[in-house]
Amino acid sequence: MYRIGVVGPSLSVNRILKLANEMEQEMEFIPYSYTEAKEVAHIVSAHDHQVDFWLFSGYIPYRIAANTLPSDENLVYIFSTESAIYKGFMELVYVEGKLLDRVSIDMILSTNVAEGEGLQQLQSTVKELHLKTFDVDIDPEELTQFHLELWKQQRTEAALTCYPTVHEALQEAGVPSYWMSPTRVEIFQTIRIFFEKIKTSYYKDTQIGVEMIEIKEFDSIKERMKNPYQIQYLELRMKETLIQLCEKLDGSLIEEGNGRYTIFSSRGAIEREIHTLQEKVQHLSLEADTTVAVGIGFGQTVFSAEVNAQRALRQSKEKVEQGIVIFQDDGTIVESAGQEEELTYSYRTDDKDFLEKLKSGNISVKTFKKIDALIQKMSWNHFTAKDLAAHLQMSERNAQRIMADLCEVDLAECVGEESHYTRGRPTKMYRLK
The missing domain is CATH 3.40.50.510 (Phosphotransferase system, mannose-type IIA component)
Incomplete structure (x- = not known):
């Protein structure tokens, strides 16, 4: 429960x-x-x-x-919504027994109600509407004084407020007021x-989660060992670290051999302990003196979760830097999970025109979505191929080719050039359409 x-x-x-x-x-x-x-x-x-x-x-x-x-x-x-304004005004009209021409009102600045249709309707109904917008850290006493001063100057006949304590203070001062609270x-x-x-x-929390962990270049590690006991001790230490992780995840560990391990747990447990996983992976990396690839898959069945985990592991192994990759059952990919560089994007789309353009440019959905997600995360108005290469761990030449292809199929455009040097070609700046 x-x-x-x-x-x-x-x-x-x-x-x-x-x-x-x-x-x-x-x-x-x-x-x-x-x-x-x-x-x-x-x-x-x-x-x-x-x-x-x-x-x-x-x-x-x-x-x-x-x-x-x-x-x-x-x-x-x-x-x-605007209903709270209508309700408050009508309550005041009913209590006062007359239509009101002069009203003061306070509204939270961060909501859309302050600029909504309800307020505009009220402005057209009364002759004078005195509005004060505020942020959540305002002192309620400031709002009380706003309404009270207008009342004392006889510039208003009643007040509408978002704060219950302001409503109570105004009532004690004899000012007709109404606390605008949500309707039923x-x-x-x-x-x-x-x-x-x-x-x-x-339902998401109870989905099956599979973690696949692989020590990169494990064969090379074994070759460097002077005797077979060293590799056995290393495997024992790594297994102890992974058992500790399993204990946190309430999961089960399967040793696949040759530096590869699989942990079965639930999605909820894995997401809650993602930072623990990072710590254990870092420990494994130091223990084995190499990078560790981690792929996580979520799914409704063990089979689908395993398939997603295998896809995630392949992508993690392709990355130069160590990082956790997650494949979700809805087509969402999370790279560098749990880190500041975390990037979330999808590898699916049902837009046929969009797919045709990508196909013409020989660009995968995953590549485009990944670039789009990076741009959104970095809040770039425009970017260069060098920017993409640096953040997406690809060569600058590859990034230039991708952007040229996207421009060719009208999914991106060149918006200018920049040059930091007196010689050489200027760098093109792009944006997605």
């Missing part, structure tokens, strides 16, 4: 829990209420090890948690999508 931490003001948490328990009985929801948003950092730090996922009442607590925890992968928040429909839709994400995560 998954444990879900629900974080927000007590009123929001109660609404979320009521709806969540109506929809799903196979998960345990744990409430974590706060009075002020700044408490979120302590809540998630203290209880992150006790829950599997976090569900936040809005963007503000979500953003604080994302800045606190090392990863935002298991964090989801209730996404508000918004909560329902977010929770429904959230449940699907959790189930997808579960």
Whole structure:
């Protein structure tokens, strides 16, 4: 059973829990209420090890948690739409018993609602709309003063706010106000999508994972050994290292012989222990005084996982530098997994026109996707063949050929030249179309 931490003001948490328990009985929801948003950092730090996922009442607590925890992968928040603005304005009109002409409103800068259709509709409904956008680290007192000053100057008749504490402060000061919280429909839709994400995560986590580890040039290592006992001692030390890894993965080790090993485990365990794998591979490399190739495959069956692992191992062996390669069952490849240089791309596409162009240029889908992924990761507006060669471990001549072929089939274009020297040809700069 998954444990879900629900974080927000007590009123929001109660609404979320009521709806969540109506929809799903196979998960345990744990409430974590706060009075002020700044408490979120302590809540998630203290209880992150006790829950599997976090569900936040809005963007503000979500953003604080994302800045606190090392990863935002298991964090989801209730996404508000323009409906919250409509609802808040109509509630104020109902309470005041009249149409309002002058209103102040605060909105989170990082969301699209501040520029959305709902705000534009409200601007056309009232004569004066005073808007204050803010980031998540703002002091709520600043928002309170924004609304209060406008009220005292008789420039507004009511206020709409995203902060419950601001709403309470304005109410105490006698200012008609409404706290814009997500509607029931918004909560329902977010929770429904959230449940699907959790189930997808579960099925992915339980996929079969196969790690294939190969000591490169193992025959040469054996030839260098002075007597057979040295190679046997080396194999024993390497096997001990891999057994320690298996213990972490709750997996099983098969010794294939001649410096090659296979570990069977689950996808979830392998992904969680990718840094442990890196450490053990580095240890093996130092022990054997050579590079180690590692290929990981994921799949629904042992066969498909093994096939993917073999593909990954072949690609890892082709790399000059030591690195882990992962082949997933959806056609995704991850190179240098767990490192800063990690690169994720796909080797599949169903775009027939695109495939025809690649075929005409004699370029594989994998090569193009790999280049595209690198450009996205490096945020390059333009690049040179030398840039590609340096990051993709290929010769500059090969990179030049690939770019020339891509330009030939209209998948890339030359956008300029650069020259750092007084002699020689200038370097061409490219970008993908």
